[in-house]
Every structure is written in C-alpha cells, then in structure tokens.
Amino acid sequence: MEPLMAFVVGGMFAASIYMMLRRSLVKLVIGLILLSNAANLLIFTVSGMHRGLPPLIAEGALLPEGGWADPLPQALILTAIVIGFGVLAFAVVLIHRAYEVVKEDDLDKMRSTDT
Amino acid sequence: MLLAVLSGFIVCLLAPWLTRSLGDRANWVLALAPAALFVYFLGWVPEIAQGEAITVHYPWIPGLEINMSFLVDGLSLLFALLISGIGTFIIIYAGGYLHGDHRLPRFYAIMFAFMGSMLGLVLSDNIITMFVFWELTSITSYLLIGFHHEDRNVRWLALQGLIVTVGGGLALMAGLLMLAVAAGGEFTLSGILAADGIHEYPFFIGMLLAILFGTFTKSAQVPFHFWLPNAMAAPTPVSAFLHSATMVKAGVYLMARLNPALGESELWFYMLGIFGALTMLTGSIMALRSTGVKAILAYTTIMALGTLTMLIGIGTEGAIIAAMTFLLAHALYKAALFMLAGALDHETGTKDVTKMGGLRKLMPITFIAACVAALSLAGLPPLFGFIAKELMFEAVLEAEALTTFLAILAVLSAIMIVTMAAVFALRPFLGERKETPKTPHEAPLSMLIGPVILATLSLIFGLAGFIPAAALVQSAVGAVYGEPIAVELYLWHGFNLPLMMSIAAVVLGLVLFWKWDAVLALFKRLTFIDRFGAERGYERFMDAIVAVAEWQTRLLQNGSMSNYLITIVLTIVGLTGWTLLVHTDTPIPLGVLDFNVYEAVIAALVVAGALFASVTSSRLGAVATLGIVGFGIALIYVLFSAPDLGTTQIMVETLTVILLVLVLFRLPGFINYSAPATRIRDAVVALSLGGLMTLLILAVNDVTVTDPISDTLVEWSEPEGHGRNIVNVILVDFRALDTLGEIFVIGLAAIGVYAMIRFRAEDKAK
Amino acid sequence: MRLFIWNILLGFVWVTLTGNFTGSGFLAGFIFGYVVLVFVCRVSGSMTGYTRKIPQVIGFTLFYIWELILSNMRVAYEVLTPSHGMRPGVIGLPLDARSDAAITILANLISMTPGTLSIDVSSDNRMLFIHAMHIDDEDALRADLKDLERRVIELLS
Amino acid sequence: MNAMDSLILRTATRFLLPLLLIFSLFVLLRGHDEPGGGFIAGLVAAVAFSLYLFAFDASGTRRLMWMDPRPMLGWGLFIATLSGLPALFQGKAFFTALWWPVHVPGIGSVTLSTPLVFDIGVYMVVIGSVMAIVLALAEAEE
Amino acid sequence: MNPEVALPVVIPFLFGSLSIVLYKSNAAQRWLGVIGTGALLIASIVLLHNTYTHPDGVLTIALGDWEAPFGIVLVSDLLGAVMVLMAALMGFAVAIYSLATMGSEHEKFGYYPLLHLLLSGVCGAFLTGDIFNLYVWVEVLLVASFALLILGGERAQMEGAIKYVTLNLLSSIMLLTAVGLTYGMTGTLNMADLVGRFAELENQGLVTVVAMLYMVAFSIKAAAFPLFFWLPASYHTPPVAISALFAGLLTKVGVYALFRFFSLLFTQDTGYTHEILLWIGGFTMVTGVLGAARYYEIRRILSFHIVSQIGYMFMGLALFTPLALAGGIYFIVHNIVAKSNLFLIGGVIYFLRGSHELKEVGGLWRERPWLGIMFLASALSLAGIPPLSGFIGKYMLIRAGVEAESWGIVAVALGVGMLTLYSMVKIWAEAFWKEQPEAHAERAAQFERTVSERSLAIMYLPIALLAILAVLLGVGMQPVYEVLMAAAEQMRDPQIYVDAVLGGDE
Amino acid sequence: MSETLTAIIMLAGALLVLIGALGAVRMPDLLLRMHATTKAGALGTGMIAIAAAIYFVDTAVTVRALAIVAFVILTAPVAAHMIGRAGYFTGAPLWDRTLKDELRQRLDRHGHYLHSGLEDTDDTPRGDRDSQ
Amino acid sequence: MIEWVTLATMLILVLALVLTAVRLVLGPSLADRVVALELIALIAVGIIIVYAVQVDRAAFLDVALVLALTAFMAAVGFARFLERGGSGDNE
Ligand code: NA
Ligand code: NA
Secondary structure (H helix, E strand, C coil): CCHHHHHHHHHHHHHHHHHHHHCEEEHHHHHHHHHHHHHHHHHHHHHCCCCCCCCCCCCCCCCCCCCCHHHHHHHHHHHHHHHHHHHHHHHCCCCCCCCHCCCCCHHCCCCCCCC | HHHHHHHHHHHHHHHHHHHHHHHHHHHHHHHHHHHHHHHHHHHHHHHCCCCCCCCEEEEEEHHHHHHEEECCCCCCCHHHHHHHHCCCCCCCCHHHHCCCCHHHHHHHHHHHHHHHHHHHHHCEEECCCHHHHHHHHHHHHHHHHHCCCCCCHHHHHHHHHHHHHHHHHHHHHHHHHHHHHHHHCCCCCCHHCCCCCCHCCCCCCHHHHHHHHHHHHHHCCCCCCCCHHHHHCCHHHHHHHHHHHHHHHHHHHHHHHHHHHCCCCHHHHCCCCCCHHHHHHHHHHHHHHHCCCHHHHHHHHHHHHHHHHHHHHHCCCCHHHHHHHHHHHHHHHHHHHHHHHHHHHHHHHCEEHHHCCEEEEEEEEHHHHHHHHHHHCCCCCCCHHHHHHHHHHHHHHCCCCCHHHHHHHHHHHHHHHHHHHHHHHHHCCCCCCCCCCCCCCCCCCCHHHHHHHHHHHHHHHHHHHHHHHHHHHHHHHHHHHHCCCCCCCCCCCCCCHHHHHHHHHHHHHHHHHHHHHHHHHHHHHCHHHHHHHHHHHHHHHHHHCCCEEEEEHHHCCCHCCCCCCHHHHHHHHHHHHHHHHHCCCCCCCCCCCCCCCCHHHHHHHHHHHHHHHHHCCCCCHHHHHHHHHHHHHHHHHCCCCHHHHHHHHHHHHHHHHHHHHHHHHHCCCCCCCCCCHHHHHHHHHHHHHHHHHHHHHHHHHCCCCCCCCHHHHHHHHCCCCCCEEEHHHHHHHHHHHHHHHHHHHHHHHHHHHHHHHHHHHHHHHH | HHHHHHHHHHHHHHHHCCCCCCCCHHHHHHHHHHHHHHHHHHHHCCCCCCCCHHHHHHHHHHHHHHHHHHHHHHHHHHHHHHHCCCCCCCEEECCCCCCHHHHHHHHHHHHHHEEEEEEECCCCCCCCEEEEEECCCHHHHHHHHHHHHHHHHHHCC | CCCCCCCCHHHHHHHHHHHHHHHHHHHHHHHHCCCCCCCHHHHHHHHHHHHHHHHHHHHHHHHHHCCCCHHHHHHHHHHHHHCCCCCCCCCCCCCCCCEEEECCCEEEEEEEEEEHHHHHHHHHHHHHHHHHHHHHHHHHHH | CHHHHHHHHHHHHHHHHHHCCCCCCHHHHHHHHHHHHHHHHHHHHHHHHHHHHHCCCCCCEEEEHHCCCCCEEEEEEEEHEEEHHHHHHHHHHHHHHHHHHCCHHHCCCHHHHHHHHHHHHHHHHEECCCHHHHCCCCCHHHHHHHHHHHCCCCHHHHHHHHHHHHHHHHHHHHHHHHHHHHHHHHCCCCCCHHHHHHHHHCCHHHHHHHHEEEEHHHHHHHHHCCCCHHHHCCCCCCHHHHHHHHHHHHHHHHHHHHHHHHHHCCCCCCCHHHHHHHHHHHHHHHHHHHHHHHHHHHHHHHHHHHHHHHHHHHHHHHHHCCCHHHHHHHHHHHHHHHHHHHHHHHHHHHHHCCEEEEEHHHCCCHCHHHHHHHHHHHHHHCCCCCCHHHHHHHHHHHHHHHHHHHEEEEEEEHHHHHHHHHHHHHHHHHHHHHHHHHHHHHHHHHHHCCCCCCHHHHHHHHHHHHHHHHEEEEEEHHHHHHHHHHHHHHHHHHHHHHHHHHCCCC | CCHHHHHHHHHHHHHHHHHHHHHHCCCHHHHHHHHHHHHHHHHHHHHHHHHHHHHHHCCCHHHHHHHHHHHHHHHHHHHHHHHHHHHHHCCCCCCCCCCCEEEEHEEECCCEEECCCCHHCCCCCCCCCCCC | CHHHHHHHHHHHHHHHHHHHHHHHHHHCHHHHHHHHHHHHHHHHHHHHHHHHHHHHHHHHHHHHHHHHCCCHHHHHHHHHHHHHCCCCCEE
C-alpha cells in the first residue's frame, strides 16, 4: 500500500499547492487544510501501514494480539491533526476577517504591508 | 596608563555636569584634564627618547585576544603629546567659540570621548583594541561634525564622513585580522612587528589592500579625500582638532606603525607613493580653488596627509625622518591656523576670504599669529615647516623609483601651498576694510591662547630643531623605521637641490598669489572636476544602493503571495530534490505494490477529491469535496489500524465544515484571477513539490527500521502505563508534553479567533 | 416524570455503551444521566411531550422499521427503472398533531416512508409540506399520511 | 433571525443533545483502554453544543454551557498543567503518572490517576476552545 | 532528574492559563504578566547557572520518568540555556514595557496570556530533546504569535497576518513532514538517539536529503533568503511591544533549531550542507540590509534588519568552527537585546510623535537626550560599532571567516555592516537630529501630551536595561565569551549531548 | 448459520446503499435524489450494522451496532429535512415534470416566515409556544 | 465465507462511494453536494463496519458510532449556511 500512498500523498501536496496559488483567500485556506492532511498521511505512510492490527490490548492481555501497527506515529498524527485543526480554525477566521476589512478576495490586491 | 587612556571617557561622563555647574569658566577647568595628560605623557619623554618601547597589559576579553595592552614608544608618544597638547587648547578655545550655546555640555562630552578614543588608538598595542578606538573616533567625529544637525546639509555631510571612514574601517578590520593570522595568531602590534613570515602569507596582497583601504579612507587619500573638507561643517574647534592634528592622522599613524612589518613590499611602496603623491597634488589644487578659510585649510590638510603617506611609502631613512618632522610641523601650524580661521569666522560672520579685508588693525594678534603659522605652512625659514619641507624634498629625490614623478608633484603642490598660505595670511588682513556680517574685533583670550602658543612653537622648533629632534622625532622615527636612527634637524642644510626647489616654489607661489583672482576664476570654471570627482562617485554609489534596494524589494518583497509561495516551494524542491538526485546513489525503488481494489479506490477518491477541489470554480463545491477527502483519509486511517485517528479525523472534519460554513457565506465565490499561462506555471510548481514528496516517501519506505522506540512503548503500555489503548497512553502519559502543547495550541487559536472577531466589534460600538 | 424516564433512558444508554450490565453499572449511568439532564434542563426548561409507554414505543419501532423496508423497495424500483413513471409534487398536509414531538416524529417518519419526504412545517406549526414521488392519486396519499399521523398521536397521547 | 427556526431540528436536538453529551462523557472516561480520550470526547461535546447553537441561538447555548468558554479553556489548561506537578512532591519528574485505584460503582475498579485529570483538562480545553470560536462567530453573525 | 529544566516551560504555562482564567481582570493579568515573566527570568538564570556549573554542562529531565529515548526529554545544554535566558529576559522587558503601552482592549483580549504562552513555546523549543516535541513547541509559539499579530484587528494586521500565517504554516508542515520522514527512517524521535541511528543508516545520502527539508523549514522560520517574505510583510503591523517580542524571539527559534540540527544531527556532510548555509547566510545579509535601505518607516527598517542579521547567524553556523559557532550564538544573543530594544524605542518615538514615519518625526535629540543615548547604544551596537555588543559578534564571525579563508562571506559581512550602519544612522539623523517637521508638529504635540511622565518612565525602564546590556555585552564580554565558547565546544562534540541524554543522568 | 445470515444481511445492506448511490446519480432533481439517499442509505447502513452484530455475537458489540442503527435512523431524516428545505428555499430547481407545488407561494422569504394558509381558520395562534 | 462476503460488500460499497462522489462533483447546487456528502458519510459508516467484520476487530465499530452520531452535523451546517443567505448555486 505504501507505494500507492506515496502517489496519493504526492497528489495531495500538488493539489494543495496549486490551490494556494490561486490567489483567492478561500482557496488559500482550503489549500492549507489539504496540505495539513497530506502531511499527516505522509507520516502515516512512511511509518508503515498494517491492516487489522490496531494498537489496542485486549482486557487481561499484555500486548495487542497478533502484532500491532506502530502506535507512535498514530499518536503523532493525532497531535498533528489537533494542532492543524486549531491553526486552521484560526486561518479560516482570519480570511473571513481579512475579507471583511479589505473587501477583497484577491490576495494580490493585499499588498499594502509589503510595498 | 589605563586611567590615562580612559580618562577621556571618564571626563566625558562628568563634562555635562561640570559644564552646567561651572558655567563660563568650564572650558578652563575642563582643559586641565588634557593638560594633565600632556604633562603625564611629557614625563615619559626622557625614557622613550632613549629608544625604549614600553608595553603595558590589562586583560579585557582575553579569550578573544582583545586586551587593553598599550605600547608607548616614540611614535605613540609623539601622537599622545599632540593629542593632549592641542586638545588642551582646543577645549579652552571651544569655550570661547561656542560661548552661550546650550549644547555646550554635550559638545564637551563628545569631545572628550573623541580625545579618549584618539589616545586609545595611538597607544593601543592590541590591534583589536586599536580598532575599537579607531571606530570610536569615527562615531564621535560623526557626532561632532553633525553638531549643527538642524541643517539638512550638515546631516548629509556628517553621514558622508561616517560612511567613508567606517566603510574603510570595516576593510581595516578584515585586514587587521588577516594580519594577525599572518603573524601567526599575534594580536599585539609589538608582536606583529616582531613576527616573521608576514610576507609569506598567501593572502598578503589582499591583506595589504584591506588595511590600506582603511587607512586611506581615514586619512582622506585620493579618491576618498572628499569627505574631509565636507567635514568642515563641524564647529571650528572640532575641525581644528580632528581634521588637523588627530583623526585624519590616524590613518597615517597606522601606516607608520605598520611600516616595519609591511613596508618592505613593492606594493606598499607603489600604493603609498602614488596615492600619497596624487593626494598631495589634489589637495593643493583643491586648496587653490577655495575661498573659504576653513576649506583652504582643509585642502592643505589633504595635501599634508598625501605628503605623509608618500613619505612613509618611500620608506627610506630620510623619508621617515621627513615624515615625522612634517607630521609634527603640520600639527602645530594647522591647529593654529584652524583656530585662527575660527576666530575670523567667529568675528566677521563669514568664512569667505574674498569677503574679508583690512582686518590687521582690528585683529592684530590674530594677524601676527596667522602670519607665523602660514609661514610654517608655506615652508619658509625660519619656521619648523621649512625644515619639514626641505626634508621632504630630499626624501623624494632619494626615492627608489618614480623619483621624477614624485619630485614634480611635490614641487607643484609646494607652489600652490605657498600661494594659499599667502592668501590665508594676507588677504583678510591687508587691503581695504570690507563690510562683513558682524563687526569684528579681536577674539577673546580663550580663542587666541592656543594659536599664539602653537605658532610660537613652530618658530621655536624651527630655530632650535634639536629640541624636537632629541625629544620626540628621533624616537618616533626609530619606531617607524624599525630600528634606531639618529636624527638632527637644522634650518640650514646647505645649498642643494631641495633648497632650489623650495626657492622655485616660493617664487612661483607668490606669482600665483599675485594673480590669484584670475587663477581662481579659471579654476572655478573647471567644473568637470566636480562632475567626475570622487564625491560624485560616492553619491552615485549611495544612489545605486538605494536603487538596487528598490529593485530588489520590488523583485522579492512585492506583495504577491503567489510569488512568495512559488519561491518557497521551488527552494524546497530545488534543495531537497537536487540533494535527492545527487546524493543518493540508486534509483529509488518503487517497493512492493500490495493493495486491495477497494483501498485503491478510496485512495484514488482522496486524490481525485483534492484535485477537484483545487480546480473547481465552485467555492462550496471545494468545501464539500474537502468532505470526501476528509472521510477518505479517515477511512484510510481505519483500514490501516488507526481507529483513534479515524475518529479524530472525522470529528475534526465535521467541525471544520461547521467553521467554514459559519465563515464562508460572507465571502465571495471563486473568481479566476489567473491567466492560462499562470495556471500552467502553478501546476508545474505544484507538481514538482508533489513529485518530490512521492520520491521522498518511496525513498524512506525503502529503509527498514528494525527496532523503533514504539516497540518499547507497546510493551510498557499495559503494565507501566495502565492503559490498553496504546495510542491514548502515549498521548496522556508517554508523550503528555506533546499533548499539553497541543491543547495550548487549541486554546491559543481560540483566544486569537475570539479577539479577531470581538475586538473590532467593540471598536465599532465606540 | 418525563425527566425521570429520560434519566432511566440515559442510564440504559450508559449501560449499553459500557457493556456493563450490572446494577452498579446502571447506577453509574443513572448518575451520569442525571448530571447531563440537570445540565441540559437548566436551559431547555421542560422536555416537552415524549414517550411514556415503553411497549408502545417498541411496537411503533417495529412498525417504523417495516415502513422503512417498504420505502426502500419502492425507491429501489424507481432508481433501477427509467424515471419517466414518476409524478412528483409538493403538497401541504394540514396537521392535527399539536405537540412538537408529535409533529417531529411524524415528519421524520414521513421522510422515511415510501415516496415522501418532509420539507418543512409552517411557521404556525399547522401545516406540513411534503414532497412526494407520486401524486397521481393525491387523495390516497393524503389518507395514508393522515393514518400515520393518527398512529403517532395515539402513541404520544 | 437568530435561529433556523426549524421545529423538527429543535425537537430532534432536544432529544439528541443528552445522548451526545453522555456519549462524550463515555468516550472521555474509557479512552485509556479503548478508542477515545479527552480530545475526541471534547469534540463530541462541542458538536453537541454546536448542534444546539444551530437549532436555537448563541445566548441559549451559553446558558446551556454553564461556564463561559474562555474561562473553561483556561481552567482546562490550568488543570492539565497542574496534573503534571504532583509527581514533583514525590521526587519524580514532571508528568510522572500517579495512580490511585478506587472502586467506582458502575465502571468497576477504576483507577483515579493524573493522566485522567490530564484528560479531563484536555476535554475542557477542547470544549472551551471550539465553543469560544463557534459562539464568537455565531454572535458576530447575529 | 533536574526539575529546573522543565520550569521555563511550566512557569509560563501556569501563568498563562491562570491569566486566561482571570480574563475579566486586566489588573490581575498585568500582575501575573510581570510576576510570571519575572519568575521565568529567575528560573532561567538558575538554569543557566546550574547548566554551566554542571560537570557535563548538560542537564536533562525525562518527563513522566520515561527514560530517553522512549519518552520526551528536555535537555538544557549551554546553547539551550543561553537561549532560554534571552527569551526570559525579553519576556520580562516586554512585560514591563507593556504595562505602559498596551491598551486595555489588548489586555482584555488576551495579550498577557498570549505573551506567557509565546514564551513557553519559545522556551520549549529551546529545551526539547525530541524532534516531534520541537514541532509542537514551534506550533505553540506560532499560534501565540498569530494571535498577537492580529490583536487590534486593523487592516494592515490582517493583510500581514495572512502572509505570516500562510508561509509559516507551510514551514511547519515541511517540518512535520521532515519529522515524519525521520521517524520512518530511524524509528526514533529523540535527538540524541537519532545521532547514532542516522550514523547506522546505509543510505547516508538520504540523511542529507532530510537535512535539506529541515533546513528549508527552519530557514523559513528564521526568515532567511529567499524565504523571508512573511517577516517584512507583517512585523511592522502589530503594537510595537509585540513587534519587539517577535523581533527578539521568533526568528531566533528557527536559527536555534538550525544550530541544533546542523551541529548535532547533520554533520555527516558539512562540506555540502554548511556550504549551502553559508550561501543562504550571505544572501540573507545582503537582501535584508538592502530592504532596510529602502524604507523610511522605523518598524519596516528594523524588520528588514532582522532578516539581514539572521544572515550573520547563518554565517556562524556555516563556518562551523568553535569560534564561529560561539560568534553565531553571541550574535543571536546580542541581536535579541539590540534589535528588540530598537523596536521598543521605536514605540516610544511613536508615543511621543504619533508616527513611525521618519519623515514625520524629529527633534528628539534636543528634547530627549537620554532616549537618544539609549538609541545610540542599541543602534550602534546593531551596526557593530565597538566596543558595543554587535562589534564583538561581528569580530568573532569575521575572524572565524578570515581564519577559514572564506573571503566571500567576510567581504559580504563587512559590506553589510556598513549598510547596517547607514540605515541606523538614517533613523538617528531623521528622528533625533532633524527638527520636528512643522507639517506634523500638531499631531506630535497632541501625542506627547497624552504620554504621562510616569508611563514614559516605565517605558524607559526596560529600554535602559537592554541598552546597558548592549553595552555590557560588549565591554564586559569575557564571562559571556567563556560560556559561549563552552557552548560552541559542546556543539562541536555531539557525544557530550548524546551521553548526557542517553547515559541515564540521575 | 450466523455467518450466512451475516452475509445475506450485509450484502443486502450494501446493495441498498448502492441503490441509494445510483439514485443520487440518476434522479432528476434534488428532492427526488434525497428520496433515494435518505432511505436507502440509512437502511442499508443499518442493515450492515445489524449484520456485524450478528457476526460478533457479543453483547457489547451488539449494543454498539444497535446504537449505530439508532443514530443513523434518528439523524438521517433530520438531516434530510434540513437539506431538503434549505435546498428548496434557496431555489434548487424542481424536475420539470413536477406536477404541483403548494409550498412555493406560502413562503415569505424576507421574514423567513412560512405560512400555513390556515391562519384565518383558527383563533388560537400558537406561533411562539415552543420557544421557551 | 466471511472473507469473500466482506470483500464483495466492500467492493459494492466502494462502487456506491464512487457514484456518490460523482454526484458530489456534478452538483449542481450546494444542496445536491451536501446530499451526496451525507450519503458518503453513511457509506463510510458501512465500510468501517464491514472492515471490523473483515479483520474481526470490534473496536473499529466505535469509529462508525462516532461517525453515525456526528455526520449529520455537516448537513445541518450547510443548511444553516444556505438559510443564512449563502449562495447555494454554483458561483
Ligand atoms: Na520505512
Ligand atoms: Na531579530
């Protein structure tokens, strides 16, 4: 599955960057969401994918039966998802406010702070 | 010793307070400080005159070889005496010149800081400490030049002086560090002068050029000479001190100081000889074109600095003797002349000699002092300047190469100096009385005591050359030459070529003086000098920097988010991708393709959703497709044994949709802002990153990890972590700190969002 | 009383979720349920008209499931055959049901039954608007719907 | 227009809200052993409150929540941080888990522990944060 | 177990969350602000002291008592401890400054909690010995900075924030990606453990590849060329206390991380990696300072200068000799002090004149000589004028460059030094020397009236503290030098770090 | 036995879901599509859950499966109602063969008021009775 | 037997998923997309349950449970969006 996922993740990275380059505020933020998802999937992929081996231990047992999928990347991704959620919630509201203030969706028309 | 050097800074701190409490008499009291220093240094004379060199060492930052080490030998003592001696008169003079100015306390403070820096510069044995003082003189002089900072022009000129000298200083720093390396890690001058193998340093030429760049800028050598006359924007006491006796000589000092170590190279000779001579000539020519009292003196200073540089470059025994003699003579008469120029300016309200006349009756003492000092400047007997000039001619004729060239330039400049000495000493005082902005009368005692004494000294030293020779010049020459040399100074040294050159110079110079008005008119028409001059070069350079800055900022920081993103993405792809291609040897293996159809379909849907979201023109379509992507990812997590991830992904997806719909309806739909070509460009950029990520994953996938740390965590989970959901045990126990950070992120985001929404809402309410 | 039933219900939910079918398990669920209800009711006030009779609930549930199955077969037929046979339309159904619960249950039930989908209730809660796949025989349809409404009202009475 | 004014949604919400809340408590408490945990539980509760918000209005949701979201998230953060400190008094490093086995009726022999306190902190933070955002947005709209 | 290692994280967490709880009382938040940052400062002094006096020079704490490499370990080596101290110092200075300058609206909407939590993120990033944990800290400080950046809700803030947020998120995601790849290659997250596991890998080229990803991710955070766009676009938009805090701390986290990663983890191919860093450094210096040359707005000038100064830090890392590394760290330290102070002074100018535009302000040297002196101390320090702190940093770096015979970077560093001076003097000449322009005199007078002498005194307090520090760091360099050289020696010998973390230091 | 039952119910559920999906693609307008998705989707998923309950033969699992069924069936009509009415109100076009529409003219979009048409026939208006 | 049954079920569900995704892409109105999204959520519930059976791990049912409970929130959100004046048609 990993080689297949390599292309999936690559495709997601490409799609998100393309989206962020569209100059639209809304697309920018959706692109960011996609990008964040892509990174999470990347971690999931590179740390190995296993079917049907959740890292859960049955009651009374000491280890998950039949082996386990690596729980550590799962914990990392979970943390990353949550962090990503917080950050993107901020970003979503930011574009909302920016649009209210600037009255403009086109990113290239928001240059006053650079030039 | 340390106290002596630092006293300037100590007085600097006290000066404002003293000035306020002492009022009008402050200058006399404050002058006691340099006077005491002068006496202190005078006390060293007998010892040093024996050819001794004394080093004193106080650790400062020993780890970096930056120490308060001092070297007292003939050269440094000569400078120290000049600085403290002339400094004494300058302080007294300033009290008169700036009488009543409310910024006088500040002025004294900076002046003392400058004096301290200058002393530190010439006395430092440690090259870094020397450099520290070197830069401090640049900064303090900047503050002094810009004393009348309300004037836009003054600010500009002060900046010019600073940029040139600091710019040179930076090169000097590199040069000095290279020198230290070349000398085998030796950071003291005494050590460097004693070191072998400096000339074998592979980057010797670069080092030399860097050092000379520093000294040339500081000492106003062509083509960096322009800042010096411009620095006359400073109050006259400053000009008298900085631009005659002290700061501009710092470069000369350093060249003299390093002469024993670097002087044997041809490059040294040619650089110093040619640039010195050209500077000498340029200074004289510029002087001839000037009508301002201070400008004339400034250009003759340039001439003097050129002369000194040239002499050090020639480097023969005679040249070094000439250089040290000339140095002393110049300091004496130039300080006097500057103070007198200030007196004229102060009393008449103008600086233009052509607007003055007939002042001899009103200002007799000034007149006499000016005549004496100017005679020394012109190099006429029986003054000390004459001895110096004769020695200079002699040294030029002895030069190993370029003899004719140097001699002609020396005579030419001598002619013009004679002219300008006459202009300065005679024009304002003789002839008819002219109307001036202020009604002149004799300047106060404080402004005359310095010039009179210094002029007198010029006379005494001329008549009794053995006094300076024995006390100062000989030991200084020894220090510069690197070995002891006997020095004897006499007015009369026979009827020889130098004397004839002098006579010719005087005669021709007086002829020029006679026709000065015509000459002036002619020279003023030569405006091309201004157009092509070094100052234009400086201005162009500064304009170019601003232009390049503009261009660069337009190019890089142009406000276009797409450009920013593309640059960053291409940097990522470039650096990482290039490394991947070049630094990993094998083609990246695809790995084992093992998947079920349904898994592949779900994975494909995720990508298809992402791609559709990125190309659709429907905003909400994109949001809804995001839902597919989110659910698809959740399914992948579940199908590959991560139930907690699946659940979290679903919840987060749901909440994200809630947020988006709460926010989105105020936003407009998608408009296509980009042309097809742009879209192709963007697609290429996007695909490059996607491709990179694919390759990275495949490459890493090829690496087999045998014992991840998670195996241990799995083992610990139930017995040690008391939990059967290993992911959760990791989250709340093994890696609780991550989770703590994570919830702080969430909390912070909420605070930020809350502020974003409510802050302005309450603004509106007001 | 309604709240008490609610609490019992939540206790059951707890027990089933934890799979801990013991007295103490139910007690815990009851306590948690109580907490949640106290929490919720501070705002919502009273919970208006919900089921009182468990048997009726069960019976009704079975009826509902049956309707679901029928509904699906009908839909399957429409989906799998060419769609020309459909005669859709939106009709308004005047309501006899009065309580929110009754109206809601009725509306949801209609959504789940053959060929009908509740769109909305009028703002004065007296008319339910329904989208139907076949209104060829509108009167029969209305009669069916009224029958369903009667059952719901009975259940909740 | 401070609600969507759907009788059906409102009624359904009254029914679903307690279910969702009790489900979130359930997910919170058993997270250490089965899928779940403070974060997921918090999100479930936040979804429940959001549902209430959509069906009714912001002020009603605030009243329902018993505590203002901002101090709630503050307390959550504070509690979560504090849960790492008791270990210090036993001479152990920050965040060393401490366990106190207690028999709780209904859940059986449950061990009270600092990780549980930590998870409760997480739970509060998630609810507080999400609701602070959602409510602020909804109120800005109103 | 060394509990003091965790304090710089725990203290701001506690004070930050308490400030959120007490969000209704501005007074309580101010008190917590000063006490919390003060406590952090004390803790960080203790930490540096203990670290320096410890025989290994490295302190660790394994959180949760889960021994490394299995749990998360916080590590205080000299580099980390010095950085923490600087962060705490800045936090304290800004907290005091804020007492006089932060509007009650800002306080009401979470300024103080954000300040605490920003500090916790920064300190956590400096102390953690775990790469994923580093990502978490980076996010903490990033989101805190997001929130601080938009506090006030003005248009410029929004526009700036969009760029800041987007580009920083891109960087975070790259970092996360790199962390994921690292775990996929090695099966560990602990930095000390990684040293050995990287060395065991067959495909060493892949390590360099991942190193590049880290380099880009951190270089974006550090605002290096050509990745700095977010900084000049946003740093001048928030209230100046916030700008000062950002200027002092945020980019330094990126720089710190580069120092950490490219001395501890990625030293297998320094000829390649550090050469790239050197080029980045050179370009960063030049582009930054040229940007500054262009502007006439104090905060914009200062913002671009941040970029430029980052280049010097890169230079120190890239040259990779002990002296260069020490110089690089010193540059960070000095820059935090001088640059932040300039922002604070810029704030005072604003409060006295009502503008940040150089063309609209003036007359300060005449009226406020002390402000002028403090400005000079900081500005000249930044410009590398001896004997102030900037000079020593420049000296160390140039000397290292000369010793390494890296003439290109030496030349660039020197030239940039001159341009730095040029733009510092520009501020001086315009704001201090020039007379107050008539056209804006009325507004200036209006602003000056609203500033009480008391609040001015509060503003002067941290400014004076930092100015004195800028001088002391130069003049009283020797003890600092010893610490920094020790830090550099540690960086040159990763085994010290590895042994301290994995060797079971109890 | 239980395996066979599982298989049958599971496959039937899946087919039902497939029908729902087909309906989503094939049906001509929004409301007609919703007839397919709401009913078939909910019931199909419910059947799959029941199949799982049969398969695992474990009370805890059974309860969970039943909970899934309950949640799906509780929420699906509510969701359908919300989308349907929102789509309808915002002007999603009806199939051109739609015979009648008794709702359109009763909607007062500005006030978001939906008239029953029975306002005059009753003297006890109950407009706000449920908003406590 | 259960292996091929789950596999077949999975394939059917995935086919349904693809079909629904087509509707989601086609739209045309937002409501159409949301309807599709709701169905996708339900299909996802089904897939997860089938998978739990396939690998014989009941723990995965919890994921389905959460999804079943919360998926309709997206619909409610979008509906709210539309009713608040968000434009439902393709822009
Ligand atoms: Na791998
Ligand atoms: Na900075």
